[in-house]
Ligand code: ADP
């Protein structure tokens with residue numbers, strides 16, 4: 001079974017990325033043929049500083065390796081290193097209705113945050129469909145917010161297959177139903193772009209500052225608290241097993257819980273949880289050559305798989321003459 005997913009190198013990775021998708025994606029390498037890539041072409045829709053994009057791409061490479069991605073088992077590459085992504089995107093544009101893209105929540109949200117939304121933002125789901133269909137992925141592990149993008153990819157694949165016969169596998173999204181969207185320190189969805197994230201790889205004073213500023217309600221120490229509406233609880237539970245979560249819930253439901261103390265505990269939990277990954281990441285920090293070699297080797301493997309699909313597409317569409 002082929003499993004594929006990607007992440008944008010648009011900033012530092014945060015715990016929402018980790019629990020929302022990276023953890024489950026890395027888990028797939030034990031039981032499937034995993035394709036994992038850094039989507040730098042998509043990042044062009046939001047990043048216009050070349051040096052930053054290049055640096056973030058290397059950083060994402062180190063981060064994935066530190067978090068346990070094994071390049072011996074997994075095909076791991078940078079999207080822009082395989083030109084077939086763009087070629088297939090153009091072909092797929094011709095099987096994508098305007099209405100389908102106009103209904104995209106992500107486009108509407110992003111467009112609302114910019115003065116003049118550009119075409120890259122509009123076409124974003126088509127490039128994402130190409131990413132997935134190029135490799136005939138069966139399963140795509142993503143966070144909840146990407147569900148509609150997966151539906152769009154299936155829709156485009158279906159339209160193309162209807163015209164030319166079956167070329168593309170229809171991909172399934174793998175979204176952990178247990179996992180709600182991870183909130184940021186302000187209670188909105190945690191996102192690199194909302195300045196509300198708790199980064200995975202950060203120094204302890206910064207971590208402390210972020211965690212201490214998680215917003216909570218104004219209930220007093222002697223009040224009973226509501227875990228289900230509490231932002232701090234939603235983040236804390238990510239680091240607990242079922243038993244730990246039950247205990248924390250009980251503490252919320254009895255008078256006496258202090259938000260400040262609970263936040264201090266959380267700082268230690270987060271710090272300890274990522275300690276082994278942090279150590280590995282420090283190892284990779286001085287080994288850019290190694291990281292580049294891994295990505296170049298991955299691009300070679302990815303390209304070999306992509307060209308099988310592109311040959312079929314060229315043949316069916318008549319691009320091959
Ligand atoms: P960001 O919103 O920070 O830019 P991305 O859009 O690059 O994050 O998301 C990368 C992956 O991480 C996606 O699969 C997305 O669904 C997941 N993800 C991002 N933020 C969260 C979150 N707050 N909770 C759960 N999953 C998330």
Ligand code: TRP
Nearest residue numbers: 004005006007008039042128131
């Ligand atoms: N749009 C995805 C996100 O923001 C990233 C992405 C691009 C992706 N291409 C993909 C995810 C293909 C899965 C499969 O998170």
